[in-house]
Amino acid sequence: MSTQPKSNIPFSQVFSLAIVREKKPLYRQIYNQIKQAILSQQLAPGIRLPASRDLAKRLSVSRNTVTTAYEQLWAEGFVEGQVGAGTYVAHIDFTPLKSTSIPQIKTSSHPFLSKRGEQIFNLAKKDYISKSIPFSPGIPDFGSFRKDVWARILSRQCRHNMQDFFAYDNPTGYKPLQTAICHYLRSCRGVKCDSEQIIITSGAQQGLDLIARFLIDAGNCVAIENPGYIGARNAFLAAQAKLIPIDVDKQGLQTKTLQQHKNIRLVYLTPSHQYPLGVTLSLERRIQILEWAQQQNAWIIEDDYDSEYRYSGQPIAAMQGIGKSERVIYLGTFSKVLFPGLRIGYLVVPKVLIPVFSLAKSITDHNTNTLLQAALNDFIEQGHFNNHLRRTRILYKKRQEYFLQIFSHKLKGFCTIEPSSTGMHLVAFCENDDKVFAQQALQYGLQLRTLSSYYLQKPYSGFVLGYAGYTPQQIHQGICIMEKIYHDIAK
Known part of the structure; x- marks a missing residue:
């Protein structure tokens, strides 16, 4: 233990302030330096600080600057005294608390986590990319979004309705937006719902988190597609569910395998466009799964x-609208269609679950940003959303065609890739170890999603390649990097 200076030693002999002419306020510099000196016990309890007038003169600052620093130290308990009687370092007891028993801490790579937290950390896979790097899946084209229209709508909301957004809103969502989403889902997706069944969430991931928290107990069996969406997998792992991977073929999730498992609490599906393989769940299997859920x-x-x-024909209708929808929770998002930073998604819950998810939402963040909800409602109601979808469908179809043209020309023999009639990404299958290839791609600034990472068992090697959010130049550059790595490996 370091020897503390005696309280009768002058302040100037044990500590000297240094003022640096920088952006940080002068009073804050004085406050920080004295505070750190006290915490490090360089200034012992009882040492008298210089009078504010004297210290100000010595530091060539105004007396008010020193007074403000002293007042902050006083307010936080670092100094004490009375006006006219001087300012002294407070008597702070730095002796650590003693415990009668010291619990044994198990060796852990992350000892600061709870057991549950460490399990989640070790099992969950990262499904986040900090910025848009080819070929990240799920990234829309930012240039095609009418930023001027969005800015105008936001500005109008701020000018005329800002006071409406100061208070908490309904946890289930902004009522006009719930109604707009309900009308859209009925007419375009064939979903059976009323507006009160719409729960607005802060992105689809929050919707998955709410489902996992309130419908799953630790140890419950959850069936997921194999391969499947990593974000959903992480949400269920966080709820300590037992994951049951069900293989996917050309008709979607294999229902015969699903029926072999007992006591499954929940099944997670991407039926219209399976992620990541891109297949569509057949009508026969949709009906089978609906019947199975009812029975189980x-x-x-x-x-x-x-x-x-x-990109060919009309979108496939939602599974929820086929029938017996009281066992189906429908999940959607605007982040993939408009821009990820919007962070607005939604759930369509059975009526029996409306009070449950209303409470669940209020517990997590009470309500999603009301201003953004109001702006999105106007964006939809004024027809901009449908216009955006029409523009981007044309754009993404052209980008997929260009992607396939360049990819087939430069990487023929390395990967097998086929066009897709839907979605924003393609899957390339290869025989090489996709992890090794992806690691080498990072050296060129190319971040590739490996297909094997989406599997829980019997993985295939390949890559999940997003194309929607990238220009032809970016697509060409990214494929050229993949070509170079392929040839380097082949040598």
Whole structure:
């Protein structure tokens, strides 16, 4: 332990302030330096600080600057005294608390986490990319979004309705937006719902988190597609669910395998456009799963994340609208269609679950940003949303065609890739170890999503390649990097 200076030693002999002419306020510099000196016990309890007038003169600052610093130290308990009687370092006891028993801490790579937190950390896979790097899946084209229209709508809301957004809003969402989403889902997705069944969430991931928290107990069996969406997998792992991977073929999730498992609490599906393989769940299997859920008293999560993008014919109708929808929770998002930073998604819950998810939402963040909800409602009601979908469908179809043209020309023999009639990404299958290839791609600034990372068992090697959010130049550059790595490996 370091020797503390005696309280009768002058302030100037044990500590000297240094003022730096920088952006940080002068009073804050004085306050910080004295505080740190006290915490490090360089200034012992009882040492008298210089009078504010004297210290101000010594530091060539105004007396008010020193007074403000002293007042802050006084307010936080670092100094004490009375006006006219001087300012002294407070008598602070730095002796650590003693415990009668010291619990044994198990060796852990992350000892600051709870057991549950460490399990989640170790099992969950990262499904986040900090910025848009080819070929990240799920990234829309930012240039095609009418930022001027969005800015105008936001500005109008701020000018005329800002006072409406100061208070908490209904946890289930902004009522006009709930109604607009309800009308859209009925007419375009074939969803059976009323507006009160719409729960507005801060992105689809929050919707998955609410489902996992309130419908799953630790140890419950949750069936997921294999391969499947990593974000959903993480949400269920966080709820300590037991994951049951069900293989996917050309008709979607294999229902015969699903029926072999007992006591499944919930099944997670992407039926309109399976993520990541891109297949569509057949009508026969949809009906089978609906019947199975009814018999097993299980929940179906229908994630319809990018169903708006179908390039031949009309979008496939939602599974929820076929019938017996009281066991289906429908999940959607605007982040994939408009821009990720919007962070607005929604759930369509059975009527029996409306009070449950209203409470669940209020517990997590009470309500999603009301200003953004109001602006999105105007964006939809004024026809801009449908216009945006029409523009981007044309754009993304052209980008997929260009992607396939360049990819087939430069990487023929390395990967097998086929066009897709829907979605914003393509899957390339390869025989090489996709993890090794992806690691080498990072050296060139190319971040590739490996197909094997989406599997819980019997993984295939390949890449999940987003194309929607990238220009032809970016697509060409990214594929050229992949070509170079392929040839380097082949040598």
